[in-house]
Every structure is written in structure tokens, then in C-alpha cells.
Amino acid sequence: MQSQIASAFQNASDIDEAESILRSCVHCGFCTATCPTYQILGDELDGPRGRIYLIKDFLAGQETSSESLEHLDRCLLCRACETTCPSGVRYARLAEIGRREMDKKLTRPLPQHLARVVLRSIFPYPRRMQFLLRFAQAWKGVLREDWAARIPEPCESVDTLSQQGSVHPRVLLFDGCVQQVTTPNTNRALTRVLDHLGVSWALPASAGCCGALSLHLNAEEEAHDFMRRNIDVWWPWVEEGIEAILVSASGCASMLKEYGQSLQDDALYREKARRIAELVRDPADWMVSMGAGISAAKSPRSRIALHNPCSLQHAMGLHGQIEQLLQDAGYELLPVADGHLCCGSAGTYSLLQPELSGELQRRKLENLQAAHPDCIATANVGCQLYLQQKSQVPVQHWLQLLADVLPAQPALP
Numbered sequence: 001m002q003s004q005i006a007s008a009f010q011n012a013s014d015i016d017e018a019e020s021i022l023r024s025c026v027h028c029g030f031c032t033a034t035c036p037t038y039q040i041l042g043d044e045l046d047g048p049r050g051r052i053y054l055i056k057d058f059l060a061g062q063e064t065s066s067e068s069l070e071h072l073d074r075c076l077l078c079r080a081c082e083t084t085c086p087s088g089v090r091y092a093r094l095a096e097i098g099r100r101e102m103d104k105k106l107t108r109p110l111p112q113h114l115a116r117v118v119l120r121s122i123f124p125y126p127r128r129m130q131f132l133l134r135f136a137q138a139w140k141g142v143l144r145e146d147w148a149a150r151i152p153e154p155c156e157s158v159d160t161l162s163q164q165g166s167v168h169p170r171v172l173l174f175d176g177c178v179q180q181v182t183t184p185n186t187n188r189a190l191t192r193v194l195d196h197l198g199v200s201w202a203l204p205a206s207a208g209c210c211g212a213l214s215l216h217l218n219a220e221e222e223a224h225d226f227m228r229r230n231i232d233v234w235w236p237w238v239e240e241g242i243e244a245i246l247v248s249a250s251g252c253a254s255m256l257k258e259y260g261q262s263l264q265d266d267a268l269y270r271e272k273a274r275r276i277a278e279l280v281r282d283p284a285d286w287m288v289s290m291g292a293g294i295s296a297a298k299s300p301r302s303r304i305a306l307h308n309p310c311s312l313q314h315a316m317g318l319h320g321q322i323e324q325l326l327q328d329a330g331y332e333l334l335p336v337a338d339g340h341l342c343c344g345s346a347g348t349y350s351l352l353q354p355e356l357s358g359e360l361q362r363r364k365l366e367n368l369q370a371a372h373p374d375c376i377a378t379a380n381v382g383c384q385l386y387l388q389q390k391s392q393v394p395v396q397h398w399l400q401l402l403a404d405v406l407p408a409q410p411a412l413p
């Protein structure tokens, strides 16, 4: 694709990168077929190729409008288009740059602007979220039914797992922000699995939000601050020689894997960010690569429909590892149609684009429940909570399913 960058953008450090991504697109349109928003809306501008044209025209200096920004906002950043693209176009990176620059030029309506500020002020901060969640749970009974369904069930305190683990661990764990408040059992399950495998771990309490939420709401500097804080927390362990940072929320893992790219212009943090990105691993991918499986102590006899989050299959390109671990543990995995499509959760997308998101949730649950599973398994807190809102069967993290069939005593001393 021919592209020309207007002089107004030449100062932005990553514009060269955007231009090179634009040039790599041969506008074949293969990606359009697998784009969830195009499938629902049928408008070329709500598919990847159309959005790439919008960004190209904008960066070339053409007038833009709030309608163009809306087409970009409707993108889930699910990256199904990247998996399909035969030319290796890094769409998500281009969308991140294009959306950020367009956001600077246009003024959003006040309610939209405020909603984004409120989301950025609450979700990345576990104590604020915990407070709000307790308040919402207390008043759940008087809320509209559709709003009440969005509120997760109560769980234990934020600090339950903090600062635990070994002094000289083999691996670090990451608790993030939303997961530690809404589904703390996921990392508890991971620690049970690691204890069973004889792998020492530590969970540094002062690490926090990975930065994805801010980045996806176009607050790049704020996102970079979250990233630098996490790097500072983990660096002493990196210097001690930890083998991996295991991240059980695939949405956070895919963000952490891109720290090197995000901080490429930060001379102080660039190298550290690259090293952190190398160390970050999805727990299933890490376990399979280590040859570590779980043999069930008791046969689970459960039929599972697996929802592979976009962050796992498209952003990190991982396929088959969770399936292998669950099957080895004795679970029966059911076929699921259109497994490549997003469930509609996509970070804050379900709050900012409720209609599109709701339609994707409906389609996803129809496919997941078609073979009447006992349970739906997934690998990301956002998908888990969102699917659970309307699912007729429990939705669990796959690590919980694995921990449920462990023998009572650790296999190794």
C-alpha cells in the first residue's frame, strides 16, 4: 500500500513504524472475512482493511471526523485479522498509533471522555476496584437486571496471595489488577499446580496493572508508567536468574510480551523491557515446553468447551497447550465452532460498545454451549467474567480445572 506521511506527524517517534506497517499491506482483503465487527456490521470501514485506509488517509494529512474515530473505536483489537493476513501486517500496532494520533486531533463528546477517564481511574487500581465491587455487590438487588448481571460474585481480600512464595524462586507470578480482585482463585490454582510440580514461585505484591487498559484507551504515557513500575519490581529477581514470569491472565501476558516494543524509545528501560518480554510466559505454554503435565488423582468426568482468548491465540499465537494439559488430566474437550472469534469482552470494550459486544457474547455462548458442556474453560479473567454473565454453565479458568484434579499431597518434596 502506497503511503505518505504528513509533516504534522513527522515528530511522533513511532510514525516511521506506522508507515512501514502501512506499506506491508497489499489490500487483498483476506482479513475482512475473519473480522468480528465486519461480520456483524457488514461495513468495509468496520473491518481491518477499511480501518487501515482510514489511518493511512489520516496520517497523510486528510481531514478526519468523529465517524472515522468511531470506526477505529469499534475495533476490538482482537487481532484475528493478524492471524489471517498472509502479508504479516501488524495491524494492532498500527491501530494503536493511528487511534492515539486521531484521538489527539479530535474532541470526544464529554460523556464519552468522562467514561474513559473513570475507567482509567478505577480498573488498574485493585483497592479502588475492591471498594467499588463491594459497594456494587451490596446494592446489586436494586440495580437493573442487565447491570446486576455484570457484577461478579464476592471473593476474598485483595492481599490473600500477596508477598507469598519462595525467597529464591524459579518463577515469578503476576497478579495484575482486575484478576486479583475478581478471580483470585486463578493464581491460587496456579500455585497449587506449581507446588505439585515442585517449582518454587514468588508473587511480588508491588507489581500491578500491566498497562493494557491505559494503552487501549490511548493514554500511552500512563501505560508506560505502569510498565516501568512493574519492571522495577521484577528486576532484582531477573538479576537473580528467574526462569520465567508466569502470567495466568492471557490479556495481561500479551501486553507484557510487548513491553520491549512499547518502551523502545526509552533509553533507560528499553533493554530491561525486552528482557521482561522474553521471560513472560503463558503457564500452559511453559508447562508443556517443560514436559510438565498433571495426571489426575481422580477422573474428572467433565465435558469441557474451551474458549481460547484472542490474546492467547492471535496476540501470542499459542494453540493446543491448554487442550493438551486438560486432556492429559482426563477432561473431555468438545468441538466449538468459530473458535477464532472474540467473545466481545476485550478489556473495557464491553462497557464502551455494549451492543456490538453483547452480540458477540451471544454468538460465542451459542457455539460454546452447543454440545451441552458441563463447564466452559478459558484463560483470561475478562473473558471468564463476561461469559459467566450469560452462561448457563460455570465458566472457569483452565488452571482451576487442573488444580481440582491434583492429588492431595505434592508429588515432589
Ligand code: SF4
Residues within 6 Å of the ligand: 024, 025, 026, 027, 028, 029, 030, 031, 032, 048, 049, 081, 084, 085, 086, 087, 088, 089, 091
Ligand atoms: S491486512 Fe493483510 S489480509 Fe488485510 S488487506 Fe492488508 S495485506 Fe490483506
Ligand code: SF4
Residues within 6 Å of the ligand: 034, 035, 036, 037, 038, 046, 047, 048, 051, 074, 075, 076, 077, 078, 079, 080, 081, 082, 091
Ligand atoms: S483487531 Fe479484530 S476487530 Fe479489529 S480489525 Fe482486526 S479482526 Fe477486526
